[in-house]
Amino acid sequence: MYTQPGNGSIPRGSGGPGIGAVVIPQLFNTPCLYIVFVEEKSLSEINERIREGSVCVVTAEEMPDLVDELGTDGAVREVDVVTTGTFGAMCSSGVFLNLGHSDPPIKISRAWLNRVEAYGGVAAVDLFLGATQPSEDKGNEYGGAHVIEDLVTGREVEIKAQGSITDCYPRLDLETALRLDDFNQATMVNPRNAYQRYDAAINSSERTLHTYMGTLLPRHGNINFSGAGELNPISNDPNLEYLGIGTRIFLCGTQGYIIGTGTQHYPQDNFSTLMVKGDLKEMSNDYLRAATFQDYGPSLYVGLGVPIPVLNERIAGNTAVRDEDISTDILDYGVPRRSRPVVKTVSYEDLYTGFVNIEGKEVKTSPLSSRYMARQVADALRDLILKGKFFLSAPVEQLSLTGKNDPMRQTREFPLVGDVMSRDVVTVHEDISISEAAWIIVGGTYDHLPVVSESEKLMGIVTAWDISKAVANGKISQISEIMTRRVFVASPDEPLELAARKLDHHKISALPVVDKDNHVMGMITSDDMSRLFSRRRYG
Amino acid sequence: MKLVLHVEPGIVRQPLVSSVILETGALVNIERAKVDAVSGEIVIDVSSDKCMEVKTAFEQRGVKVVLLEVPVIRDEMECIHCGACISICPTGTFRFEDFKVIEDAGKCVQCGACIEACPQRALRLILK
Secondary structure (H helix, E strand, O other), X not given: OEEOOOOOOOOOOOOOOOOEEEEOOHHHOOOOEEEEOOOOOOHHHHHHHHHHOOOOEEEOOOHHHHHHHHHHHHHHHHOOEEEOOEEEEOOOOEEEEEOOOOOOOOOEEXXXXXXXXXXXXXXXXXXXXXXXXXXXXXXXXXXXXXXXXXXXXOOOEEEXXXXXXXXXXXXXXXXXXXOHHHOOEEEEEEEEEOOOOOOEEEOOOOOOEEEOOXXXXXXXXXXXXXXXXXXXXXXXXXXXXXXXXOOEEEEOOEEEEEEEEXXXXXXXXXXXXXXXXXXXXXXXXXXXXXXXXXXXXXEEEEEEEOEEEOOOHHHHHHOOOOHHHOEEEEEEOOOOOOOXXXXXXXXXXXXXXXXXXXXOEEEEEEEOOOHHHHHHHHHHHXXXXXXXXXXXXXXXXXXXXXXXXXXXXXXXXXXXXXXXXXXXXXXXXXXXXXXXXXXXXXXXXOOEEEEEOOOOEEEEEEEHHHHHHHHHHOOOOEHHHOOEOOOXXXXXXXXXXXXXXXXXXXXXXXXXXXXXXXXXXXXXXXXHHHHHHHHHHHO | OEEEEEEOOOOOOXXXXXXXXXXXXXXXEEEEEEEOOOOEEEEEEOOHHHHHHHHHXXXXXXXXXXXXXXXXXXXXXXXXXXXXXXXXXXOOOEEEEOOEEEEOHHHOOXXXXXXXXXOOOOEEEOOO
């Protein structure tokens, strides 16, 4: 389909209908000149050009403008490969390590690397070390990801293992110190990487939250998001035409492969993911970095890039995707449930402006993944291809276009506040006197009196302690003067466990239970919870 | 310019900031203050021409004063330019320039929010 003309021998714009010749600007590092008859090409042609050194490669950030300028047909003629890249905290990562056999041999049941436990239930001396596993001595500040980083940077790692004794593996335990070279194999296998996009996070609650989406300030104080936007590999091939099993990729500085769909792969909603593998021994610390998310745990920043061959106009069109075309939801992490409410739907372009308007307030945004490093990945991959050191592979099987990311089937019931709360709660109005309130508390079963407005909406709470204090002071007459107006509440459909955390966190002993309109429906107290607990335990 | 005032027990109940303002006539912006019954740490911002005068005035009242020239240091080797420090900072110390994090360290009031938020542990407060 293509001919490779001599150096600049054909003038720009020459040729009859259906034939074009265009000089590619210096932008693409290698100036090249093609005559094109049809706007399609094969992977082997592209690989041949990589071998010859005449391939045209651009990054996914450069491609949209080119497609605007040249059209998809022109882009197919002129561009062979679009490189993508992403560099984010990818918790679902880890390595298989083979330690070699000791003498006497051991069948490892449990093992620790620098006191980070690795899974030992794989044969005798194979381990799987997960990135998010915290260490037993340093906790979240050092974990599986840090061990992986230490191995990649050539540091020695202390190994401790316990064995289960058999006739063929008589050893009970062992201690040794190994460097990356000492392992027979060290293969990174990441069950879920390169999320096509990710929900952004905000926090409507009254307290700072420490999450895997970083630190979320209270009262919509900030927005954190993740993802490489228009550089993301899957966003450039959303129909998974080229990304498949066996597609060769850039993984942490070396060549790796897509080995399947990632866990939680859900293309129906643009949440595709990849399962990938690569040789840890060839990886570089530049593209693999251990991290700690405060009060959450360790994670691993993985640099992953996929070269996408511009085989036809459809692919060319897909690689022209821009940040503005990729939307994501901002979810409220202040609601500690699986289904978090959507606060706003925005594009990656909106998120990268640094601010998003939430309910009239400009809220600052921060990415947690590095766009700068994602660009470094795409650039590094482009340079490898231009130097003839990276060839594209045809996938042996397509990735599924339907996935499954259903909620967990929970077989043990978990009680809700509404199941356990007391409904016979007495509410009062703010104009009653201290002594009236005292009489209600003495005559009832609760130490807490919710105070409601004329329209029966919750406006405050008075406790027996508040009343005692008022009596001791002697001057106060009405409960409106002593009631707490900032009341922590529970809703009837809230899991009891979350209500218990609220009591514990705020060091209080009861929460009024309110409906959506702030009407008091009942009360949940630490006594209710103790009763439930003892019934479950001993009843 | 930013000054950190370390207020020792014994003088913490005195109206130190207001008396220095009255004496020097300087416009003082209190950026951060943590004062309890026995001691206090206050970060103030004053214009550079009044800075030394204000510093001396506090020192005469028994306050230990440290000039915050570079309040926060970002380790370029550790930083991956993710930007987690940007939205967490109350004073806008960090920003992106072509997706690289750069800081205007002069804006930092050493609240420490970024230190914990940095996944790479690449930030450090000076004199803390």
